Amino acid sequence: MKPQPLALKALSVISVLLFLSALGMVFFYAPLEITMNYVQKIFYFHIANAWVGMLGFIAAAVAGVLYLVKHDQKWDIVGLAAVEISLVFFLIAIISGSIWARPTWGAYWTWEPRLTTAAILEMVYIAYLLLRQGIDDPDRRARFSAVYTLIGSISVPITFMSIRLFRTIHPVVIGTNSSASTGSFDMTSKMLVTMFFALFSFSVIFITLFWHRIRQGQLAQQVEQLKLEELQ
Amino acid sequence: MHNEIHTAEHKPTSNFLSAVGAVVWKDLAAELRSRELLSAMLVFALLVILIFNFALELDPQTRRVATPGILWATFAFAGTLGLNRSMAVEKDRGCLDGLLLAPVDRSAIYFGKTISNLAFMLIVEVIVLPVYSVLYNTNLFNPGLIVVILLGSVGYVAVGTLLSSMAVQTRTRDVMLPILLFPVVIPILIAAVKASSGFLQGLALPEVMPYINLLIVYDVIFTAAAYMVFDYVVEE
Numbered sequence: 053m054k055p056q057p058l059a060l061k062a063l064s065v066i067s068v069l070l071f072l073s074a075l076g077m078v079f080f081y082a083p084l085e086i087t088m089n090y091v092q093k094i095f096y097f098h099i100a101n102a103w104v105g106m107l108g109f110i111a112a113a114v115a116g117v118l119y120l121v122k123h124d125q126k127w128d129i130v131g132l133a134a135v136e137i138s139l140v141f142f143l144i145a146i147i148s149g150s151i152w153a154r155p156t157w158g159a160y161w162t163w164e165p166r167l168t169t170a171a172i173l174e175m176v177y178i179a180y181l182l183l184r185q186g187i188d189d190p191d192r193r194a195r196f197s198a199v200y201t202l203i204g205s206i207s208v209p210i211t212f213m214s215i216r217l218f219r220t221i222h223p224v225v226i227g228t229n230s231s232a233s234t235g236s237f238d239m240t241s242k243m244l245v246t247m248f249f250a251l252f253s254f255s256v257i258f259i260t261l262f263w264h265r266i267r268q269g270q271l272a273q274q275v276e277q278l279k280l281e282e283l284q
Numbered sequence: 285m286h287n288e289i290h291t292a293e294h295k296p297t298s299n300f301l302s303a304v305g306a307v308v309w310k311d312l313a314a315e316l317r318s319r320e321l322l323s324a325m326l327v328f329a330l331l332v333i334l335i336f337n338f339a340l341e342l343d344p345q346t347r348r349v350a351t352p353g354i355l356w357a358t359f360a361f362a363g364t365l366g367l368n369r370s371m372a373v374e375k376d377r378g379c380l381d382g383l384l385l386a387p388v389d390r391s392a393i394y395f396g397k398t399i400s401n402l403a404f405m406l407i408v409e410v411i412v413l414p415v416y417s418v419l420y421n422t423n424l425f426n427p428g429l430i431v432v433i434l435l436g437s438v439g440y441v442a443v444g445t446l447l448s449s450m451a452v453q454t455r456t457r458d459v460m461l462p463i464l465l466f467p468v469v470i471p472i473l474i475a476a477v478k479a480s481s482g483f484l485q486g487l488a489l490p491e492v493m494p495y496i497n498l499l500i501v502y503d504v505i506f507t508a509a510a511y512m513v514f515d516y517v518v519e520e
Contacts, residue, residue, distance in 0.1 A: 120513065187453070187454050195517070196453075199513045200447075202509065203447070203509065204467070207443075211470050214474045217494055
């Protein structure tokens, strides 16, 4: 077994440090929001988690296409890693969003485009994992997984657009804000700095986790091969 | 039936359309003899409507709002039943292997299966609509609604055929199809329900058009995507 590369070890340490600094910035650097008070603090991590989920979603789609083109088992491992990370981070984003929504919107959940799309994306990922579980042949499992991520990655944005044809109350943080949305606020520069620092930290955390998970996938594959050799 | 398949086999260059036609013909002929797929779908669809009747207590007021949703939920559930069965038959009797051995483009098999699945779904819909109209005293003969049902069914079947050919090759195949299919056909269901209720409430065309456009976009994108990846799904 190859030892962890030095860069990966360094990244893990940096990730922890970045996470702690982001946490510190949220509580001690970013000012309190006037109307929402402390509840608004959840926003920085909420958006960072959703961002990582998004990165994972894109990575999974790219890995799916690359697998279908190249037929290299490596891209299957990458795709699975991306889906697993995206699944977890979207779940955190949904839960943290619900905690934020309760005092702001008065309900944990509304059937709003972004929330609904996030929930459906989770369903697609769970279906993806169930599909993998039901197939024993590694080659077929990789092919079907790639096809399904591809179908999912086309469908989920269309789902978002289709729900968006209704009115939305989710605040649009960057870009234009619709007057119908509640819970939006003007960000001071310190808030913006904190938000972007949180986004940056979580991007690094994403890369670290992604790398660890891919490495773990490769090791699992080696174990499988060793088992097969032992049996023969 | 045999002649159709043989012509496709003897002429490797025989055109794409006749190969598609042969697959469709095979499915329709088999169904005409057994009638097991259509009868199962139909009985199931009627049972779903019956369940909705008691679950929602469909008085005239609720009915007006709930009809499009009930119709599409019924079509979606009956649709999975049909899609699953139509692919499982191919797999169980080794028919799929035979199809794959035929020297035709594999996408011809995909389009053939899609068209025959679409035919089954449309037949069920053609029967369910008047029955629903009679049972609930609602007039469903609306040209707009028929266009929506056609567009919605095309998209549903285009993705459904691809995913059902995946589902039958898994260990958990009986439960796999709805789990794979429903999260990705949600745009179809949203757009179809919205457009159907628009037409049934007599809204002006420009108000319904965004949803019709969405259905068309979905149909085109997913037929193209399924056509491109079908090879990977049936490859051995």
